[in-house]
Amino acid sequence: MSVELEVHDSQGLPTEEMTLNMGPQHPSTHGVLRFIVKADGEVMRRAIPDIGYLHRSIEKIAEKVGWHGFMPYTDRVDYVAAMACNQGWAMAAEQLAGIEVPRRGEYCRVIAAELSRICSHLLGVGAMGMDMGAITPFTHALRERDMIMDLLEELCGARLTFNYMRIGGVAWDLPHDFVEKVSHYLDHLEPVIEEFNQLLGYNRIYVKRFADVATVDADMAIAWGLVGPNLRGSGVDFDVRRDLPYSVYEDFDFDVPLGSGEMGSLGDCWDRYIVRMREMVESIRILRQALAGIPEGPVIAKVARNFKPPVGDVHVKIEAPRGEQSWYVSSDGSEYPHRVHIRTGSFTAMGIIDRLSRGLMIADLVAVIASMDIVAPEVDR
């Protein structure tokens, strides 16, 4: 499969193009991804992604396990931020059947989803540091993640793949002292995020490796389908929670951080990093408001065990930590879905890597993948 071209460098000396293989097993946290890199020395001509090493046919399994039974599988669509995917599926089924979730259930969903968002961003920025060679910030991020996973374990029993939400609401109510524990934890977390940013984000080596690398301007980001922090890092002011609000996000007051070319050019890797750091601070704001304003009441609506929504299909958009997920769910009136398709943020981010990597160095490929915060299960499902 290797193609060797006679190419010449600036002094007229002949060089050869190499074909290198990166992955599918590699020391990175992004999962099983493979790149076939055609490089002229250190400079890449192309980096062709080869995906599918984690294709677990989740969409086909939906047609076999039914509406209620699919909820654990949605955790595995993006296991780093499992609550958001739970919410996408639950919302799609509820829209099809016209079910309204009680307000307390919606607040529980928002609390769980925002805690999960902080978890996901911590892993994302920790992995960005680790891919650049800074192992210690990753352990700091894991330490904070462990504490959030303890809180979520009190809430729903699982550390990673929660299966907390149900069609019609959430499975269990908040434990009796959960609000105090989460508030106490958020007080602890805010200075830690600030310290993390000072240690990692403004570190000279980190800035040199991330600034001005793989700049994506706004038009290119929109045309190639980038979403979430990748899109906002390029300056496009769009967040599904604010602009196409779902659940109870209209009740909360939060800002949407955008990239601004602070360290380099607008839309480079550093912008995508700082958007995630600032989003964690905004998530803390939302959490504090949700914990203060949570109403009393039931947490789940009455939904039939033999759930059969009417015939039709629907598109649901949610703001997952890795970007907007668009869920297409089609029902044929039976207790098994007819078709479930999830267009995830990481899938389109992988699609643009080939285009971005032309002219970059091989080490920059790692920076691009890390800054796009790609995880393999979202790409392959």
Place this chain on the structure above:
Amino acid sequence: MDSTGIHAALRGRFDTAVGELAPGPFEASIEVDASAIEAVCTFLRDEEGLEFDNLSNLSGADYPELERIQAVYSLFSYKQRHSITLRVNADRAAPVIPTVEAVWPAANWLEREIFDLLGVEFSGHCDLRRILLPEDWVGYPLRKDYEEQPDYHGISTVRENLLTMKRD
């Protein structure tokens, strides 16, 4: 602009290549002829007031009893903040749909995924090959009549029933 306005603009330009506006139980959608899809998408992207600059989702669904595979395009406009759903039907025996890769580069991988899992050929695509499954996979799994192969490169895909094994 709401879906009636978008539909009127499309009808005015493409006449019968664009079907009726189906209000649908949940979201409005427009059926478009397969031959006209690329022109329709280019018009939707470039026309003043419509400006659908983003292909948000492209899914395929298999309807064996209707003898067709349907591709569902969900478009979104960041400038105008409106969205529309288009449907394109392809004959199930030999499904062919023109590609919209030239309109939105995001369609490149989304169409490859539908080719891989449902077997729809997107004519004009620059690189139509399998994306999620291995290159030598046989069959299109998301079709309703898909039969699994008994093994793949010597690894058996048969699932033993552990209960009957234990009884023996």
Place this chain on the structure above:
Amino acid sequence: MSLINSAPEMVLTSTVDQVLNWTRKSSLWYMLFGLACCAIEMMHTGGPRADLDRFGMVPRATPRVSDLMIIAGTLTLKMALRTRVLYEQMPDPKYVVSMGSCSNCGGLFQYAYSVCDGVDKVIPVDVYVPGCPPRPEALTEGLIMLQKKIMQEKWITRSSDTPRLGGPIGERT
């Protein structure tokens, strides 16, 4: 390890097998082979709270310098071929821990067309750790069990009926 202190001046006696096994179990270097969700729990196990470094286990990037392979996550058929290649690239003596339901038996993806039901269809496994995903404490227990297994290996006095390590598809050469 039984220490027979027959000479008081800092001399310990033991058997060669036990010393070899003790050195091997105390520095198992595992290859980073995180495939799916269990990989996150494996990272947490190597992380600050449930620390694997205190057992001497350090993550390594390539199979050529590692002697433990923790299969953490779902094994798809596309990946199974590469898993066999990576296993054969590891030098002897090597050990395999199957972490999580997906690599034990396919897990909740047994209905899937593209998933290999269990990593023991391609490579021999020493310890199976159940869970979805297993907690860091569960993985640590599995690794301690592997350490106990390693302590029972015999290298000097091998014979044809010495128990060999290896999973259902059998003997390791």
